[in-house]
Amino acid sequence: MRTRLVRFPPAGSPIPRATIGAVWREPDPEGALRSGLMERLSSRWLSLHCSGREALRVAFRYFADRTGRGEIVVPAYTCYSIPAAAVAAGLRVRLVDVDLAGQIDPEALRKLPLERAAALVVGNLFGVPEPTASAIELAHRAGVHVVDDAAQSLGARSCEGPVGARGDVGLLSFGRGKPLSALAGGALAWRNPPEPVDDGLALEVSDDPKATAQRVGAMFRAVAYDLARLPGILRLLVAIPALHIGATVYDPGFRRGPMGGASVVLAAALLQKLDVMNRSRERVARAIAGRLVAETGFRALVARDDEFAIYPRMGVLAPRADARDAALRGLGWLGVTGMYPGPVDRIPALAAHLADAPVCLGAREFCARLITVPTHAGLRASHVEALISELRRLS
Ligand SMILES: Cc1ncc(COP(=O)(O)O)c(C=O)c1O
Structure with a gap:
């Protein structure tokens, strides 16, 4: 490969x-x-x-x-x-x-x-x-x-x-x-x-979002986030295990408390453009979903016509588990992922906290056939072609 x-x-x-x-x-x-x-x-x-x-x-x-x-x-x-x-x-x-x-x-x-x-x-x-x-x-x-x-x-x-x-x-x-x-x-x-x-x-936000320090913090976050998304940089970051990028962990010992001021500033600024960003991803998702139906055995998880979905990434069901595994191996570079590593009934550390010992067959099959594909504006037409052509080959 x-x-x-x-x-x-x-x-x-x-x-x-x-x-x-x-x-x-x-x-x-x-x-x-x-x-x-x-x-x-x-x-x-x-x-x-x-x-x-x-x-x-x-x-x-x-x-x-x-x-x-x-x-x-x-x-x-x-x-x-x-x-x-x-x-x-x-x-x-x-x-x-x-x-x-x-x-x-x-x-x-x-x-x-x-x-x-x-x-x-x-x-x-x-x-x-x-x-x-x-x-x-x-x-x-x-x-x-x-x-x-x-x-x-x-x-x-x-x-x-x-x-x-x-x-x-x-x-x-x-x-x-x-x-x-x-x-x-x-x-x-x-x-x-x-x-x-x-x-x-009734928590207060932890630091005053009107303060200059929080606005500077918000700006740095925005710039750092955008830099980390660049495909050449993200590839290097993913290779650093300590950063846990893309890893799903089950950890009930997470931090507690209020939202920080810099996050409040950035969220407020982004909210102004939320609908524009959502519409842009929706258009990309619809286009990919249409081509999947027409050209491959993979099926996108899309909203009904009378609903509006926003696809931060799009769920796609593979025709078989082996096609899913091959898609993950061949298209990881393009941001295709398997989402969570397994269904919730398979999290070992959770077992003692489950009511009953359920076997969730639907979740297992879903997980075995699911991939997610990116929908963001960083995708070019050539990337969509590469995606469709690989999924067609694996169908
Ligand atoms: C469906 C869903 N619920 C809840 C959460 C928890 O959000 P956070 O990561 O901010 O703790 C997430 C985040 O990953 C999520 O995807």
Whole structure:
């Protein structure tokens, strides 16, 4: 196999140039971020946290205290930070199987005992809105709160509303490769103000986002993020094991606390261009998805025509597991990844915290056939040709 001197990022978008100006111009970055997100998500309370997983931990603890219940229902294929947040909140994880779109299997959810569940997480992976109406109805009838996870899908919407606004609380992440990549931070967008508002929910941002130091910090982050995305540089960074770039780790010992000022400044500046970045990735994703159907045996996980998805990366299902493994070997340089290393029921350190010992066959098959392909503006026509031609060969 040819050794490539480049590696394209699997997700996210380049930072728009206007963002640097906005870092300096916005008089009240925290106010702008709060009001911008609350308006988008019709939310009446927004809390800012140092990461998405920390935000989830706080929400899970809040729902557990309100209900007196000790389990969180988590999709069996999802980001490992979700079960890690449940364990960090002192709770058990009950898995619900997923279908071949990576979405909660309604039949599996119906069969689940929910009497000990405090909350259910809807994942909305790959920027695609998951249907929520019947899951919410079922959950609410059983006294279970619903977290509409928009970590990968801020800006996506279905006829049920914007992703992040359809449950009791919406989760946002501002980490690397997310729709709003401020390199750190997370938020909870509450439909109704939580009550009582305890320490975890009334956090101040850790440093004043109006201060020059935080604006300088935001600018450096933006520049560093963009440099690290350059294919020649990213290839070198990925080769440094200590940086854990692209690695998924299960770690309930994550940092706790509020969001930092520099992240607030950068997130507020990026929010102004969120829709432009989302539309650009959506166009690339649609074009690739169309060619996959026409020319290969691979199928993209796309939204229905009456929905809008934002694809920070696009999920694609291989016709067979061996074709998936070969695609990962041959197209890693182009930013094609396998997303998470395995389904959640296969995380060894989580086993002691699982309610029951589930075997989630849907999640296993999904994981065995899933690749993700990049959708960002760094992809040129020749890269798309290389992608399609390799996937055609492997079909
Ligand atoms: C679906 C989903 N939920 C939650 C999270 C947690 O966010 P963070 O990485 O900011 O802790 C992530 C992030 O990777 C995610 O992809």
